[in-house]
Amino acid sequence: MEQTTAVPIQLQLHRQPQRKFRRHIWGYLFVLPAIITFALFLWLPIGKGVVDSFYKIDFVKGDSYVGFDNYRTIFKDPDVMTSVKNTLQYMGLGIIIGFWVPLLFAIMISEMRKFQGFARVAAYLPYVVPFVVLYGVWRWLYDPVGPINAALGKLGFDHVLFMTDKSWSMASIVIMETWQSFGSAMLIYLAAVLSIPRDWYEAAEIDGAGIWQRIRHITLPAIKNQILLLLMLQLIATSQGFQTQYAMLDGGPNNATLTYALLIVKYAFVRQDYGVASAMGVLMFFALSILAIIQYRINNRGGIK
Template sequence: MDQTAATVRPLGAERPLQRGKWRRSFWGYAFVFPAVAIFLLFLWMPILKGFVYSLYHIDFVKGDTYVGFDNYKMVLKDPDVVTAVKNTLYYMLLCLVLGFWVPILFAIAISELRKGQGVARVAAYLPYVVPVVVLYGLWRWLYDPVGPINAVLQKLGLSQISFMTDTKWSMASLVIMETWQQFGSAMLIYLAAVLSIPRDWYEAAEIDGAGVWARIRHITLPSIRNQIALLFVLQLIATSQGYQSQFAMLDGGPNNATLTYSLYIVKMAFNRLDYGVASALGVMMFFVLVILAIIQNRLSNRGGNVS
């Protein structure tokens, strides 16, 4: 018998196979459908409506009026937008300078411990689980003119610092507070990466006479550069949307020194009730975040190398 003829299936033989494959996939799609529906309804639907509302003057009494790109023109002419953008960039810079390296340093320090490593991990992670209400109350007390920090400064013969009312210190004070609370989660990621480095490399370096700083510089940091690159972009995305502490602690003050871009969107929408301009601000921010997300995706796919 011809082998090619033996392998030819009769008409209709493919249908049972397709039906069986569909039956196996049906319940998977059925379980995924609610999550996809919720995702589309509560995430992408507001995003699409934001694009539409940015072209309208929203009035819940008289009805919406199409204004084209007038909302975007108002955004570009608004001096408060320039202030908000500058404050946001300053906030992002401070988070990188003051906070980005803290979890890396703690991860390396904890990995070098011979005893008590578990206790150190828990202690470093505990601030992350502190509720924000408790966090803000605690740091308001610490930053108070008669609080512990200023009391220590006075004992050292230094002048008081107006953390909450001085425009030079207000944003930095918020960054210090947020760094203290949030570095624990990033530290665990770095610590896992550091502990995955083969110990043989360190032993060989010690035999060659390399000190602690030489091992960190030539072994540890190059080995975790992928994680550093990814978390760097993630921090840029997170800090570009920062508004919670600025709103809860200072409401954008003093003198708009902590008025970030996201906080200005909230104020425009819920204080001034100008949802059209707020939507235009959100659309502009959306495109910036899309660019950052593309960079993050490239880093994820290429192991931390942009090129």
């Protein structure tokens, strides 16, 4: 009897994966184009970059294997350390100057009793401004004789050289990007704030809690997970920053805005050293993978408790 009952159980266990595959076959077919696209345009280039990091790339004479020489070049180049410091500064300024802005606007808009819809649209509008227009407008605003310096002069302050002063150049970029991109994060925060039960606020108002007490004891604890998640996303995004630094100042003045990602671009397309650029990309890939793993764990757990 034991043998006759064991065989059907084994067959049933053997058929379970086949049944699951047949049940979800249409789902696999729908996902297949995305997998192929990612493999061709993301995973394959990543693998090719890892291989190229061990070669000296020469499109005329052919590639030659150089081992870890490209990585040694990275650690000997003083511009690499400068770019790392600038990237960390860029990430830090992004948190100090820009991270709290969308959260502040979301809380302010959620507390509005009138014109809330208009405020949402107005706060989001800068996000849809094309980058070409954005750079042109802010270069005019930051000009030594532009509107900002004109206003500072009327208030009795000295003019600020936003684009040519090393102490102001990176902060100026962060201020510009904060104005342009805070609208999307603000909508995420606003959705989280509006999802908080209104009964909590009404109970707090009955108990005599003011607006700051409601924000401190209800709003901020309730959206803590969204705050931490967006913090990780901002760190990942700013660690890859190069477009604005390149378009506005090309890494200047005197390499003050030369970020790590921008140096990779310069190695590849200015110095024509694709091997070193690939090696720098590999190091950046592993660093960002750590942040991506942390972000995944936050998403998987539903936030940090």
